[in-house]
Amino acid sequence: MTTNLAIPGWRWMAGVVCGYLLLLVVCPVGAIVRQAFSGGVGGFFHALASPIGAGALLLSCWTAAVAAVINAVMGTCTAYLIARKHLPGRRVVSALIDLPLAVPTTVGGLMLVLAYSPATRIGGWLAAHHVNLVYSRTGIVLAMAFVTFPFAVRTVEPLVDSLDVSLEEAALTLGASRLRVFWQVLWPTLWPGVVTGLSLCFSRGLAEFGAVVLASGNLPLRTEVAPVYLYGLLENNETSGAAAVSVTLLALSVLGLVVPLCRPRQWWKRLTEPRGRRVHNNEQVGEASV
Amino acid sequence: MTIQVTNLVKRFASGTAALQDVSFSVREGEMIGLLGPSGSGKTTLLRMIAGLDRQTAGEIRIRGQVVDNLPAQRRGVGFVFQNYALFQHMTVFSNIAFGLRVKRLGKREIQDRVMRLLRLVRLEGYEDRYPHQLSGGQAQRVALARALAPEPSVLLLDEPFAAVDTKIRKELRRWVRQIHDEIGITSIFVTHDQEEALEIADRVLVMHQGRVEQFATPQEVWERPLSPFVAGFLGDVNEGAATVRDRQVQLWGHAFPATEFAEGERVRVFVRPSDIDLGPTAPDAVLAQVREAVWAGERTQVRVQLADQSTLQVSLPSDRSVDLTPGQSVSVCIRKFQIFTES
Numbered sequence: 001m002t003t004n005l006a007i008p009g010w011r012w013m014a015g016v017v018c019g020y021l022l023l024l025v026v027c028p029v030g031a032i033v034r035q036a037f038s039g040g041v042g043g044f045f046h047a048l049a050s051p052i053g054a055g056a057l058l059l060s061c062w063t064a065a066v067a068a069v070i071n072a073v074m075g076t077c078t079a080y081l082i083a084r085k086h087l088p089g090r091r092v093v094s095a096l097i098d099l100p101l102a103v104p105t106t107v108g109g110l111m112l113v114l115a116y117s118p119a120t121r122i123g124g125w126l127a128a129h130h131v132n133l134v135y136s137r138t139g140i141v142l143a144m145a146f147v148t149f150p151f152a153v154r155t156v157e158p159l160v161d162s163l164d165v166s167l168e169e170a171a172l173t174l175g176a177s178r179l180r181v182f183w184q185v186l187w188p189t190l191w192p193g194v195v196t197g198l199s200l201c202f203s204r205g206l207a208e209f210g211a212v213v214l215a216s217g218n219l220p221l222r223t224e225v226a227p228v229y230l231y232g233l234l235e236n237n238e239t240s241g242a243a244a245v246s247v248t249l250l251a252l253s254v255l256g257l258v259v260p261l262c263r264p265r266q267w268w269k270r271l272t273e274p275r276g277r278r279v280h281n282n283e284q285v286g287e288a289s290v
Numbered sequence: 291m292t293i294q295v296t297n298l299v300k301r302f303a304s305g306t307a308a309l310q311d312v313s314f315s316v317r318e319g320e321m322i323g324l325l326g327p328s329g330s331g332k333t334t335l336l337r338m339i340a341g342l343d344r345q346t347a348g349e350i351r352i353r354g355q356v357v358d359n360l361p362a363q364r365r366g367v368g369f370v371f372q373n374y375a376l377f378q379h380m381t382v383f384s385n386i387a388f389g390l391r392v393k394r395l396g397k398r399e400i401q402d403r404v405m406r407l408l409r410l411v412r413l414e415g416y417e418d419r420y421p422h423q424l425s426g427g428q429a430q431r432v433a434l435a436r437a438l439a440p441e442p443s444v445l446l447l448d449e450p451f452a453a454v455d456t457k458i459r460k461e462l463r464r465w466v467r468q469i470h471d472e473i474g475i476t477s478i479f480v481t482h483d484q485e486e487a488l489e490i491a492d493r494v495l496v497m498h499q500g501r502v503e504q505f506a507t508p509q510e511v512w513e514r515p516l517s518p519f520v521a522g523f524l525g526d527v528n529e530g531a532a533t534v535r536d537r538q539v540q541l542w543g544h545a546f547p548a549t550e551f552a553e554g555e556r557v558r559v560f561v562r563p564s565d566i567d568l569g570p571t572a573p574d575a576v577l578a579q580v581r582e583a584v585w586a587g588e589r590t591q592v593r594v595q596l597a598d599q600s601t602l603q604v605s606l607p608s609d610r611s612v613d614l615t616p617g618q619s620v621s622v623c624i625r626k627f628q629i630f631t632e633s
């Protein structure tokens with residue numbers, strides 16, 4: 001450890017940082033885990049096993065997953081567009097993308113309701129064609145997508161920026177179709193960003209309360225997601241049950257965040273490189289971590 | 291004719307014209323150097339032949355076929371980029387094989403052809419390396435092999451040696467010429483380095499402000515430039531302006547015959563430093579004073595001042611036995627010159 005840091009007394013500072021993390025994360029997590037298991041393992045699963053609770057968790061999981069996948073696709077397209085094409089109004093588009101980060105999520109939910117509820121012109125027209133963008137499962141996905149879209153764009157954008165246009169052009173002059181250019185030239189560089197975006201969107205979508213509570217309609221067993229369900233439990237003083245749902249959500253979120261940290265580049269290489277072609281020298285080992 | 295370009299025009303959305311009415315044709319197997327200052331439209335022209343940019347007007351034919359509506363994928367043109375543009379996540383082998391896999395050739399055929407190309411660019415044993423493990427010169431050779439792999443009818447190179455350091459650059463360009471001769475492919479390369487263009491091109495196309503200034507052999511472009519721009523762009527040059535009087539131009543103490551110009555017309559005179567000779571003073575000779583002499587290996591660069599206070603840049607072989615001490619008087623003899631009208 002170097003002692004020549006700009007700020008003196010790093011030991012002291014490390015202590016402060018650890019204390020801060022303890023205050024913000026470790027103690028609260030410990031407390032909720034303790035509460036969740038206050039009735040033993042049986043009590044923990046009892047809260048999750050109720051049809052409404054299990055249904056809410058399952059609904060949260062798949063809607064967050066769908067929103068994450070949609071955003072990964074749309075986010076990649078958007079990132080490509082704003083990084084590659086110097087379109088007019090690019091700054092405005094960029095600001096619009098970050099808007100969900102800036103507004104309170106309840107405001108986001110309210111905006112969706114005011115725009116697409118069946119009482120409105122757009123919503124009414126859509127409802128006449130059997131499409132309900134709010135007060136439905138579609139509404140949940142839409143609200144989650146709204147909140148998480150910035151993550152999907154901003155994780156991919158720097159990677160598109162880092163890719164020289166001439167790579168795509170080189171592939172084109174070699175006769176490659178646009179599809180092949182995407183999969184063989186762009187995707188190998190972009191996918192770690194896309195995976196990171198996907199996992200952030202999933203975790204963040206799973207956690208979303210404000211936007212979803214307004215846009216979903218909250219019908220138990222149909223459109224009630226886990227965070228809303230656990231809020232209901234709290235209102236009825238079922239703290240242990242709420243803690244159990246919370247811990248499950250926490251575990252799922254962490255899982256979603258940890259997956260891209262498992263050095264995906266390495267196992268991607270392992271999957272795609274034919275064994276016979278791998279060279280075992282130092283340079284090659286260095287390459288794997290790039 | 292392998293490539294035929296007719297009245298090509300390119301205007302950008304902003305209205306600026308990158309190319310104005312460019313026409314030329316390239317014979318089978320020729321190597322053409324596209325020479326010009328930056329912004330002269332040479333890269334734009336190259337990209338349009340490749341199908342990477344679309345022209346505003348005009349026609350491009352490759353081997354007789356109009357390619358204006360063909361996308362880059364179907365023009366059968368090999369392109370080598372200035373920054374190599376190698377696929378970083380692929381090995382040298384996969385980079386070169388890329389165009390062959392697109393063509394869905396058999397595994398064995400791809401293997402054979404890639405190995406043959408690696409031999410051609412002298413990179414045998416490098417097939418399992420990744421681009422970041424190569425030097426600039428090696429990377430450019432891989433890029434060349436990759437462009438040649440699908441056997442294109444035309445090879446286009448955009449400033450192919452610009453990113454390589456000087457010593458390797460000279461070696462690389464001779465060697466590219468050698469490969470060109472070996473496989474006989476029609477090639478066009480872009481450069482802003484006149485030495486590069488003159489050394490390896492069969493013919494040089496000099497461009498300036500989106501127009502073709504001259505299209506001729508290196509020797510002709512050097513000896514008989516068609517425009518003041520070409521005369522001034524190729525190498526160092528002494529330039530002076532004067533008026534035609536009695537079918538002569540009086541400049542630098544010399545009387546240049548100007549029979550083909552009108553009386554009283556303003557003209558510009560160009561003289562290369564290497565076309566001027568210095569000698570010991572003699573009666574009837576034009577005299578000048580040495581101001582500065584810089585020895586630069588084989589040649590010595592001398593600046594002399596004439597009686598009318600004008601100066602001339604002279605390039606002499608260093609073994610010439612003339613006293614070049616500053617302040618020394620010498621005689622000046624201009625052996626070759628070019629005169630153009632002012633406009």
